Amino acid sequence: MKIISGIAASNGIAIGPIFLYEEEDLSFERSRCSDSTKEMKRLNGALEKARGEIETIRDKAEAETGSDEAAIFEAHAMFLDDPALLEAVEKTIKEEQLNLESAWMDSIEMYASQMEAMEDEYFKARAADIRDVGNRILRILLGKQETDLSSMTSNAVVVARDLTPSDTVRMNKKLVLGFSTVEGGPTSHTAILAKALGLPAVVGAGSELLKHADTKKIIIDGSTGVIILDPDKKQVKEYQEKQGKEEKRSKIALEHAHEPARTRDGHTVEIVANAGGPEDAASALEHGAEGIGLLRTEFLYLDSKTAPDEETQLAAYTAVLDVMGKRPVVVRTIDVGGDKEIPYINLGREANPFLGFRAIRMCLQDPEFFKTQLRALVRASFGHDLRIMFPMIATIEEVRQAKVLLEEAKREVYKANHSIARTIQVGIMVEIPSVAILADLFAREVDFFSIGTNDLTQYTLAAERTNDRVAYLGDACHPAVLREIARVIEEAHKQKIWTGVCGELAGDPDAVPILLGLGLDEFSMAPSLIPRAKEIIREWKLKDARKAAAAVLNLHTAREVREFIHSQKP
Ligand code: PEP
Ligand code: MG
Numbered sequence: 115m116k117i118i119s120g121i122a123a124s125n126g127i128a129i130g131p132i133f134l135y136e137e138e139d140l141s142f143e144r145s146r147c148s149d150s151t152k153e154m155k156r157l158n159g160a161l162e163k164a165r166g167e168i169e170t171i172r173d174k175a176e177a178e179t180g181s182d183e184a185a186i187f188e189a190h191a192m193f194l195d196d197p198a199l200l201e202a203v204e205k206t207i208k209e210e211q212l213n214l215e216s217a218w219m220d221s222i223e224m225y226a227s228q229m230e231a232m233e234d235e236y237f238k239a240r241a242a243d244i245r246d247v248g249n250r251i252l253r254i255l256l257g258k259q260e261t262d263l264s265s266m267t268s269n270a271v272v273v274a275r276d277l278t279p280s281d282t283v284r285m286n287k288k289l290v291l292g293f294s295t296v297e298g299g300p301t302s303h304t305a306i307l308a309k310a311l312g313l314p315a316v317v318g319a320g321s322e323l324l325k326h327a328d329t330k331k332i333i334i335d336g337s338t339g340v341i342i343l344d345p346d347k348k349q350v351k352e353y354q355e356k357q358g359k360e361e362k363r364s365k366i367a368l369e370h371a372h373e374p375a376r377t378r379d380g381h382t383v384e385i386v387a388n389a390g391g392p393e394d395a396a397s398a399l400e401h402g403a404e405g406i407g408l409l410r411t412e413f414l415y416l417d418s419k420t421a422p423d424e425e426t427q428l429a430a431y432t433a434v435l436d437v438m439g440k441r442p443v444v445v446r447t448i449d450v451g452g453d454k455e456i457p458y459i460n461l462g463r464e465a466n467p468f469l470g471f472r473a474i475r476m477c478l479q480d481p482e483f484f485k486t487q488l489r490a491l492v493r494a495s496f497g498h499d500l501r502i503m504f505p506m507i508a509t510i511e512e513v514r515q516a517k518v519l520l521e522e523a524k525r526e527v528y529k530a531n532h533s534i535a536r537t538i539q540v541g542i543m544v545e546i547p548s549v550a551i552l553a554d555l556f557a558r559e560v561d562f563f564s565i566g567t568n569d570l571t572q573y574t575l576a577a578e579r580t581n582d583r584v585a586y587l588g589d590a591c592h593p594a595v596l597r598e599i600a601r602v603i604e605e606a607h608k609q610k611i612w613t614g615v616c617g618e619l620a621g622d623p624d625a626v627p628i629l630l631g632l633g634l635d636e637f638s639m640a641p642s643l644i645p646r647a648k649e650i651i652r653e654w655k656l657k658d659a660r661k662a663a664a665a666v667l668n669l670h671t672a673r674e675v676r677e678f679i680h681s682q683k684p
Contacts, residue, residue, distance in 0.1 A: 115344050116326045118319050120294065121585050122339035123305035124640075126314030127357040128292030129333050129350060133270035135263055135277070136324075140252050142215040150207040153214040157203065160254040161194050167250065168194075171264060186419060189240075190247050199225060215255055222248030230460070242457040243419075266290075271334060273327045276580070277304045287311055292334050294341055296323050299585035301568035301618050303453055308336070309621070310390055312397075312642030316341050318582030367645035371402030375637075375648040377630070381656040384636040385644055386442070388616055391417075392430060395437035397641040402648060405442035407564065407638025408503075408616035409434060411487070412449060415456045421483065427490035435498040442499045444564065444614075444638075446543065447487055447516075449473045449505040452569075453580050468578055473506035478515050488523035495535035503564055507542040507549055513559045543616070545569035550598035553605035563606050564638070567617025571595050589672035590619040596628065596675065597667055603633045614638050624679045626650045631663025653684050 147153060172187035193199070199221060206217035222244060229241040263272070263285040272290055276297040293308050298317035308315030314336030329344035333353050342349055376382045386407035387398030391414075398406060414422050414430050422430070435443055450456050451472020464470040477484035491502055504516045517540060527534055542549065542556065545566030549556050557563070567590040572579040574594050577587035599615070606613040614636030619625045621639030626647050629637065637647060662682050666675045 115342065115346055115349070116322075116329075118322050118326075118341040118343070120316040120319030120323070120339045120341055121298075121300055121582070122335075122337050123298070123300050123302070123317040124293075124308035124313060124315035125337045126292065126312070126360065127333065127335050127353050128271050128314045129331070129345075129353055129357065130291045131268075131270045131330060132273050132327055132332050133266050133290075134324075134327050135272055135274035137275055138249070138253055138258060140249060140256065140258075142219075142252065142256060143213070144216045145213045146211050147207065147213040148211050150204060153207050153217070154200075154204055156214055156255065157200070157218065157251075160251050163254050164194055164247070164250050165191060186243065189243060190250075193244065193247050194251075215252060218255070219248060219252060271332050273323060273332065274304075275324065276302070277307070292336065293317070294319055294323060294332065294334050296321055297580065297582050299579050299582060299588050301571070301579045301588065301590075303580075305618070306388075306640070307390075309618070309640035309642060310388070310394060312640070318585045320582065364645065367649045368401070370652075371645040371648060373402075373648070373652075375651040377651055377654050377656045377659070379655040379657060381630075383630060383634065383651060384614075385648055385651075386444075386614070386636060386638045387641045387644065388638050389434065389641075392433040392437070394641060395434045398644075399437065401641040401644040403441075403641060403644055405444075405499075406434065406438060407442075407444050407614050407620075407636055409443060409445045410449065411446060412454050412456065415448060415450065415459070420458055421486070424486050424490045424493075427487060428493050431490060431494035431500070435494055435500060438498070440499055442501060444501045444503050444541065444562075444616075445491055446503045446505050447474070447477060447484070447491075450476060468572065474504050474512055474516060475506065478512060478519075481519055485519055485523045485526070488520050489527050492520075492524050492527045492534050492538065493532050495538050496533040498535060500535060501539040501541060501562070503541045503543060503562075505543045505566070506545060506569070507556075508546045509548065510552070510555060510559060513542055513556065517559075543569075544598075544602050545573070545617075547574050547598065550602050553602045554608070557605050557609035557611055560611065562612045562614065563602055564614040564616045564636075565599055565602055567595060567599070567615055567619035570598060570617065571619075574598065589676075590617060590622070591625055591628075591666075591675045592672040593667060593669050593675060595619075596632075599629070599634075600632050600663070600667055603635075607633065612636060621647055623647070623650055624676050627654050627659045627679060627682070628663050628666055628675070630654060630656065631659030631661070655684075658682075658684065 168187050168191045202221040203217050206212055206220055226241040226244040266289050269289050269291055271292045273294050276295050292314040293304050295304050295317045296319055298304050302317055304317050305315055314334055316334045316339050319341055326343040333342040333345050374382050375385045384404055386405040387403035388408040389395055389406050390410050450459050451461050452468045461471050507513055539561035541560050541562035541564055543566040544550055544563050571588050571590040575587045577584040603613045612635040616638040620637040621643030666678055669675050
């Protein structure tokens, strides 16, 4: 038995077997070799095995997600039979007297970079596929097993170093009991995904986690950050009881989830959901959401092999809007970069991607790419309350430029004889301190603010959100962040615009009364957190929440803030 303490990232308890998702170590030696016949025979064996693997994945993809996904693997299989590639490998072995692993990877890299250098987006995207196939063969040559998340076949807790959004695209989420990762902080994508799925998660557990991951059973407690590997019977019983109690409590909260979030003294706030795709919209409604406060559109770009065209995007946004009817839906334009990589959008290598070329910065430099999304959004707006939000805004110029492009997109849509909603609110995410500081000026430019506390915290405390070594700094309840929020809400109200929070803080039970007391208008969170947040708001009086909020702004640390709120529980 081994107990590890990680970061509590998504509430709930999971007890079950481990599914270990290991990154493959594909390092190999570059050595000399003169027997090309022997090496080519080895290659043929690996190609044969790869064909079998790809066929299995293809069939699974077709059964689960349809023919688009399956087509990716058909292309992979075809690539294995490319005579030019095999000739290139054989030639390299003979001429440079290199071993097969080196000759194979050199040839793959040559092909992939040729593809990358092409203008056409389709061919550019093929580079990632070629590398994927290249790594598959290399893994087989090195005698390693595939640890694809899609190979999970029964219920288990996923244990991994870290999970990127693309890792999780092909995972069968119905089988996952919870997540536990070595890396990551409370706002990493594993945490966000877990909350979206209503699954427990403990992140930032450190490398000890992988050292003990060969045990049969694991318990993770997503509200305390405790991980127990190979628990004894007493612990299993104890956690099963805790699990039962939690389930009972959330059942009661769920029964009242469709009632408004009204304080005991009659103040009502709006509770909406964060969504990562159309499937979350239904879950949002089931959990009592009054709209969508943040639709992360990256899903659309991640789910396809090349940038989705206007029609594809229109269909995806319409799918969400149709579920939500007339309720407000805030759609955030693409927020690529930082921890959100999209294989075919090459942002280049940077020393500090979180401070680099990303999101709105990239969109403003590629107006045609950006306007494809804007046109799709504008078209989708007809008959709905669609609102558009720009991420990672740092300067007033960016807001103005983005608005100019939106106007252009509207004109293009009109010209093409499509209808548009009469009003489309335009807002920005407040996630860079410069915007919080100049909130009075930004408030004159937009219809609303939505505070992204995940990024606002990382930039305010200079603590990267995915780095577990500095995760202790990244508590959004830090008074510095709370003061920024207070300022943003106050300045917004002076200009008569509304403010929401769509970072993880909005659904944090300790923060809900504080945000309420600061005058927040809209709380946007993972659907699974809505019933509890509404329950908390109903327990408070606005006047007490105001007093509590004023008090925490004068505290010194995040810990003091949380302790204070615990002491104030009504
Ligand atoms: C945020 O930064 O708080 C936010 C909601 O956006 P994301 O987590 O997608 O960066
Ligand atoms: Mg953000």
